[in-house]
Amino acid sequence: MAVTKRRGYVPQDIEPKWQRVWAERGVLVADDASDRPKHYNLVMFPYPSGELHMGHMRNYVIGDLVSRFRRMQGMEVLNPFGWDAFGMPAENAAIKVGKHPRELTLGNIAIAKRQLAMMGVLYDWSREVATCLPDYYRWTQALFLLFWERGLAYRRLAPVNWCPFDKTVLANEQVINGRCWRCDNLVEKKDLEQWFLKITDYADRLLDDLELLRGTWPEKVRVMQANWIGRSHGAEVDFEAETGDAIRIYTTRPDTLFGATFMVLAPEHPLVERVTTDAQRSEVRAYVERARRETEIERLSTEREKTGVFTGAYATNPVNGERIPIWIADYVLMGYGTGAIMAVPGHDERDFEFAKKFALEIREVIAPPSGPVGELSTAYVDKVGSLVNSGRFDGLPPEVAIPKITQWLAEQGKGEGVTRYRLRDWLISRQRYWGCPIPMVHCEACGIVPVPDAELPVELPPENKPLAENPEWYTVPCPSCGRSARRETDTMDTFIDSAWYFLRFTSAHDREEPFDPELANHWMAVDQYTGGIEHAILHLLYSRFFEKVLHDAGMVEPVEPFMRLFTQGMVKRNGQVMSKSLGNGVAPDDLVKREGADAGRIYEMFIGPPDEDAEWTVSAVAGPVRFLHRVWRLVLEPERIERSPAALSPSDEVLRRRTHQAIRKVTDDYTSFAFNTAVSALMELANAMQEHVAGGGELGDTWRESVDALLLLLHPMAPHVTEELWERTGHAGLCADAAWPAYNPAAAADPTITLVVQVGGKVRDRLELPAGLPEADAREAALRSEKVGRALDGKPPRQVVYVPDRLINLVP
Numbered sequence: 162m163a164v165t166k167r168r169g170y171v172p173q174d175i176e177p178k179w180q181r182v183w184a185e186r187g188v189l190v191a192d193d194a195s196d197r198p199k200h201y202n203l204v205m206f207p208y209p210s211g212e213l214h215m216g217h218m219r220n221y222v223i224g225d226l227v228s229r230f231r232r233m234q235g236m237e238v239l240n241p242f243g244w245d246a247f248g249m250p251a252e253n254a255a256i257k258v259g260k261h262p263r264e265l266t267l268g269n270i271a272i273a274k275r276q277l278a279m280m281g282v283l284y285d286w287s288r289e290v291a292t293c294l295p296d297y298y299r300w301t302q303a304l305f306l307l308f309w310e311r312g313l314a315y316r317r318l319a320p321v322n323w324c325p326f327d328k329t330v331l332a333n334e335q336v337i338n339g340r341c342w343r344c345d346n347l348v349e350k351k352d353l354e355q356w357f358l359k360i361t362d363y364a365d366r367l368l369d370d371l372e373l374l375r376g377t378w379p380e381k382v383r384v385m386q387a388n389w390i391g392r393s394h395g396a397e398v399d400f401e402a403e404t405g406d407a408i409r410i411y412t413t414r415p416d417t418l419f420g421a422t423f424m425v426l427a428p429e430h431p432l433v434e435r436v437t438t439d440a441q442r443s444e445v446r447a448y449v450e451r452a453r454r455e456t457e458i459e460r461l462s463t464e465r466e467k468t469g470v471f472t473g474a475y476a477t478n479p480v481n482g483e484r485i486p487i488w489i490a491d492y493v494l495m496g497y498g499t500g501a502i503m504a505v506p507g508h509d510e511r512d513f514e515f516a517k518k519f520a521l522e523i524r525e526v527i528a529p530p531s532g533p534v535g536e537l538s539t540a541y542v543d544k545v546g547s548l549v550n551s552g553r554f555d556g557l558p559p560e561v562a563i564p565k566i567t568q569w570l571a572e573q574g575k576g577e578g579v580t581r582y583r584l585r586d587w588l589i590s591r592q593r594y595w596g597c598p599i600p601m602v603h604c605e606a607c608g609i610v611p612v613p614d615a616e617l618p619v620e621l622p623p624e625n626k627p628l629a630e631n632p633e634w635y636t637v638p639c640p641s642c643g644r645s646a647r648r649e650t651d652t653m654d655t656f657i658d659s660a661w662y663f664l665r666f667t668s669a670h671d672r673e674e675p676f677d678p679e680l681a682n683h684w685m686a687v688d689q690y691t692g693g694i695e696h697a698i699l700h701l702l703y704s705r706f707f708e709k710v711l712h713d714a715g716m717v718e719p720v721e722p723f724m725r726l727f728t729q730g731m732v733k734r735n736g737q738v739m740s741k742s743l744g745n746g747v748a749p750d751d752l753v754k755r756e757g758a759d760a761g762r763i764y765e766m767f768i769g770p771p772d773e774d775a776e777w778t779v780s781a782v783a784g785p786v787r788f789l790h791r792v793w794r795l796v797l798e799p800e801r802i803e804r805s806p807a808a809l810s811p812s813d814e815v816l817r818r819r820t821h822q823a824i825r826k827v828t829d830d831y832t833s834f835a836f837n838t839a840v841s842a843l844m845e846l847a848n849a850m851q852e853h854v855a856g857g858g859e860l861g862d863t864w865r866e867s868v869d870a871l872l873l874l875l876h877p878m879a880p881h882v883t884e885e886l887w888e889r890t891g892h893a894g895l896c897a898d899a900a901w902p903a904y905n906p907a908a909a910a911d912p913t914i915t916l917v918v919q920v921g922g923k924v925r926d927r928l929e930l931p932a933g934l935p936e937a938d939a940r941e942a943a944l945r946s947e948k949v950g951r952a953l954d955g956k957p958p959r960q961v962v963y964v965p966d967r968l969i970n971l972v973p
Contacts, residue, residue, distance in 0.1 A: 170793035172757025176881040180278055188897050189228060189283040193680055195237035201684045202228045203663055203723075205692030205700070206243045209269040210250060213276045214746030215761065215777060216732035216739030222765050223729060223836070224691050225282040229877035230831045233901040239684050241666040242277075242284035244270050246293035248655045249327045249343055252595035252625070261625050262595040266293055276749045280758045281880050288669040292658035293595070297665065299618035300675035301658055302600040304707075306611050307714060309601075313359045316609065320429065320495065321588060323351040328627075329591045330355060335699065339459065342699075350453060355590040356599060356651060360706050364390055364582045367705055370721060378726040379772075385697040391583025396567045398576035400424060400476040400503065402436050402487065408476055411498040411581055414508070415570070416544075416562040418480045419551040420526035421503035422516070424487045425469065428452035429495040436487055438473030445470050445489060452491040460491040467492060467515045478503075479575040480566070481552065490515060496585065506540065513540035526550050527559060587703065589654040594627055596652025604639035604646040613640055619648070628652065659700050660707040663687055663722055675716075682718045690723035693731075701726070727834055730774040732765075739777065747777060759879035760785040766836035766878055788844060789882055792875070795850050796868050796886045802854045812853075813863035819849035820867045821909035824902050827874045836878070843875055870902045918943045919970040920952035936963040943969050 183189075204224035207217065228240040246266045255262040270291065277284075290297050308314040322331040326346040330353065335342045360367075368390045371383050395413035402408055408424065426433055428449040437445045448470040452460070459465065469490030478485055492511055493502055506516035506523040516523050525537055529546045544559040554562050570576030590599075598619045600612035612619055622634040628650035629635070639646035661675070667684045668677035692700075701723070708722040731738045734745040752761045763785035769775040794801065823846035830839035850867055858864070868890065876883040876896050887896035912932040916939060918925055926948045930939065940961055943949055949971065958971035 170790050170882065172759060172789075172881065173754070175885040176279070176281065176753070176758050179881045179884045180281060182884070182895070183283055183897065184278075186895070188895065189232065189238060189240050190285050190287055191239040191241075192237060193683065197235060197237040199239065199684060200231040200236040200689070201239045201687045202231065202689045203241070203666075203687050203691070205690070205696065206245050206659070206662060207273070208248060208250065209244045209246055209266055209273055210254075211269045211272060211741065212748065213273055214739050214741065214748060215752065215765065216734075216746060218280055218282075218749060218761070219732050219765050219771070220691060220693070220729050221277060221282045222280065222762050223727070223771060223834070225880075226762075226766070226831070226836065226877040227689055227691075228283065229880060229897060230901070232897070233873065233876070233899060235900065239288075239666070240284055241288040241290075241669070242286065243288075243290035243662060243666070244292065245655065245659050245662075246270070246291045247298075247596045247652075247658055249329065249591075249593055249595070252593055253327070255595075255625060261623075263293060266291075279753050280749050280762065288666050290662060290665055290669055292597070292655070292662065295618045295620050296670075298597040298658070300665065301597045301653065301661070302612070302617050302619060303614060304661060304675055304711075305653070305657070306600060306614065308358055308710065309611055311710070311714065313362065313710060314356065315359065316354060316356050318352060319355050319357075319588070320350050321353050321355055321590075323349045323353075325349055327593070329593050330588060353590075355588055356649075356653075357586040357588050358706075360587045360703075361582060361584055363706055363709050364392065364584050366709055366720075367584075367702065368392055370705070370709075373721055374724075374726070377724055379694070379728055382694060382697045382701065382726060382728065386702055389584060389698050389702065392580060393582075394578070394580050396570060396576050397499070397579050398479060398503070398570060400479060400485075400501075402432070402474055402476045404436050404474065406432055406435060408432060408436075408487070408501050409499050410501050410503050411579065412503060414505070414559075414563070415566040415576075416548060416551075416554075416557075416559040417505040417508045417526055418478070418503065418566060419548075419554075420505040420507045420524045421478050421485060422483075422506060422522040422524055423485050423504045424476055425490045425493045425502050425504050425512075425515070426472070426487065427493040427495040427500040428489050428491060430489070430500045432501075433472065433489055436472055436474040441471060441473035445472055448489060455491060460494065463511075467511070467518055469515060469519065471519075479570065479573070486521070488515075488519075497583075498581070507537050508540055508542055510540045510542065513537075524550060587654075587706075589657055590651040591654055592627060592629065592650075593652055594621065594625055596655060597658060598628065599649040599651055599653055601649040602637060602640055602646045603649065604642060604644060606644055607639055607641040607646075610639055610641045610646070616640070656699055656703050660703040661711070663690075663704070664711070664717065678716055681716070685717060686719040686721055687723045687725075689725045689727065691727045691729060694728040697728075727772065729771050730769070732768070732775055732777050734777045736776070738774075747779065752782070756782050756786050757789075757881075759882050760789060763788065763840060763878055767840040769837055771834055771836050788847070789879065791847055791851070792871065793882065793886065795847060795854070796872070797889060799850075799854050799860055799864070802851060804855055804857055813859065813861070816849060816853045816858065816867055817863050817908050818911070819846060820863075820870050821905050823849075823874060824870055824904045825906075825909055828901070828904065831877065840878070843871070843878075846871055846874070872896060873899055873902045914966045916942070916966070917968045918946060918949055919968065920949055920958075921973055922970060923952075925949050925952045932966055934965070936961070936965075936969075939963055939965075939969050940971075943971060 204220050228238050232238045251262045251266050255265045322336045324331055324341040326344045336348050339348060341348055371387055393413050395411055396415040397409055397411050399407040399409050469488045472487045474487045475484045476487055504512040506512040507525045508527055523537055525534055527541060527546050528549045533549050548554050548557050548562050567578045600619045602610045604610055622631055624631055635648040635650050637646060637648050664676045664681050667680040671677055704722050709720055711717045712720050737743055737745055739746045760782055764782045823842050826842040827839045872883045872887055884896045913929050914932045916928045916930050926946045928942055930942055953973055960972035962970040
């Protein structure tokens with residue numbers, strides 16, 4: 162093995178060199194025509210907000226490591242990148258600094274690309290997309306029209322979540338604890354004409370197909386999506402008001418109908434004004450107005466005191482004919498269920514609290530197994546027990562009573578069994594400038610008219626202001642009749658852009674369609690998707706919805722977009738998540754200048770399990786730096802390693818065994834994303850090599866095999882230094898192009914011996930054990946033997962005589 166010696170390890174000398182070589186040779190440029198097994202590796206594309214920090218880099222380094230690893234395993238890897246470039250933050254930031262959002266966004270993209278390159282993160286840049294450019298959003302608009310044609314896009318007046326700071330509407334999924342997911346300001350309610358996508362048409366498939374992802378997606382994410390979709394089975398029941406109006410409620414507990422002692426309507430319910438008596442009208446109207454100013458999180462809080470107002474009206478309970486009062490209360494929401502509930506205070510905690518406050522009847526209709534309680538001190542919410550005070554259904558357990566009562570309601574024409582969902586249609590309208598225009602036109606004569614495909618894209622005007630304030634842009638001829646009409650002035654939710662970008666990467670420059678179906682079917686589904694768990698409900702759910710719609714339209718074969726999902730943890734510093742606003746970020750530029758990109762990459766992977774949050778300690782990066790210096794010396798200057806008299810006798814067999822054990826361990830760890838333990842395995846291999854040299858071991862074929870294995874195993878994690886060492890040790894071609902080292906199970910196997918076990922000098926057992934076992938381990942193995950245990954009568958030995966690899970004598 163010819164070794165070229167030059168200057169010692171100085172990462173700043175070698176890292177730019179190899180970044181240029183990789184770019185020139187097109188490493189990680191995917192070949193659509195390759196006959197190698199495909200591997201589509203994708204990290205969630207970022208919002209280009211400016212300079213990156215090492216918290217961002219964790220995700221990108223993981224993706225780069227996986228791409229390099231799979232490529233060395235002989236796969237054709239598609240590892241593209243792009244930019245989720247529309248959105249309110251860019252618009253607000255541009256206004257703040259006096260720039261156009263496009264100028265600011267493209268400038269931020271250039272900064273981020275430079276920083277990714279300096280960290281050695283490779284992508285197939287020939288497929289780069291930015292969602293804010295017309296050549297991308299032209300196809301976002303085309304897909305919107307596809308949804309329109311398939312009856313999956315519609316516009317209606319709706320109470321919406323309004324962010325007063327960003328001055329735009331938010332989808333339900335974008336309201337977190339009553340606050341805007343972007344700016345954290347409290348969200349208000351407002352009635353507006355809005356565009357929606359009918360994601361509810363796909364609720365069952367979105368839920369049922371989560372089973373396809375069992376074992377390949379984090380269980381937490383699957384559960385979060387299942388809960389958000391929220392499928393439940395119950396009954397819709399009509400309570401007739403004295404005005405003659407039917408008030409429909411939905412319940413999953415028809416077994417408690419006999420315990421309904423009052424009804425509650427949401428303040429926004431359309432029947433509130435109709436059923437309210439004149440005597441109660443002013444009080445009810447005042448309450449409705451107060452409730453409309455409250456956020457959903459305030460209304461649903463379990464900690465605030467219940468409020469409500471009696472309407473003065475009554476309804477009839479359909480199962481027993483009782484006359485029960487109708488109230489309004491803010492803990493009932495119009496967007497959930499039917500906006501009306503039957504109140505069963507004996508078996509619902511919220512209803513119990515409300516009934517206690519307003520002195521309403523509390524009736525027991527489900528008795529616990531111990532028997533009826535009588536006067537309830539708390540709501541009994543369990544489904545265990547039997548019905549009481551429930552007429553013909555008395556004595557039935559709830560699970561039997563539920564279908565029987567549901568069937569009786571249907572037979573009487575008073576209700577029916579139904580399945581309901583928590584999921585609501587996806588509200589996509591945004592009243593901002595920096596987003597994809599919705600390609601629709603409003604004509605007084607023709608109604609809502611789609612923009613013809615030949616006229617796409619509907620481009621944003623140059624003026625950075627809401628589209629509704631730009632009549633020169635929105636005044637256009639109607640595509641149908643030619644009369645003066647008005648373009649839609651809402652823009653799309655940015656999650657539309659990211660709901661299909663992974664398909665565009667398969668044919669990123671296609672001018673005829675959003676993506677080439679043949680290429681999409683070749684590369685899809687994404688084999689490995691990596692990103693933050695914060696996207697479990699938003700991006701991941703929407704992408705699954707888009708994939709299913711496009712499958713139904715015959716455009717793509719897979720029904721799921723991402724077959725494997727990994728959600729990485731956050732990187733913290735000083736106990737808080739790295740953030741530019743907090744000033745606790747670590748800039749890649751500074752790290753590269755000080756310690757080098759490879760040391761930073763190793764530290765990112767070694768800092769802890771990658772699916773957990775980790776604390777960044779600047780001084781701790783010195784550990785990977787020392788490790789890389791040691792690797793450098795081992796590979797280029799092994800003869801300079803000091804010989805140690807205390808070192809074990811060198812053995813090529815031992816070194817080869819440790820090498821193949823490392824190959825197995827690192828391969829398994831990279832495959833299972835256990836990158837932190839892979840670093841440990843690489844350090845242990847380096848230790849074994851050091852011990853071999855220190856003990857005077859030969860630097861022959863076995864040594865060269867170990868050196869090559871170390872460089873190949875380390876390459877995905879520290880690509881620059883391994884490329885340099887690969888070249889200096891006389892290899893032709895790139896380390897990045899080399900084959901992954903082959904694992905030999907026979908070479909990795911630990912040698913075994915037969916240990917004779919005596920008790921008081923008499924042979925009691927023979928054990929097959931690894932050679933070279935320390936006395937403590939041999940003693941423990943002997944004591945686990947049932948035969949030895951019987952001979953010792955369960956007592957510990959007074960003395961142990963151990964002859965390594967031959968015999969152990971336990972003296973009672």
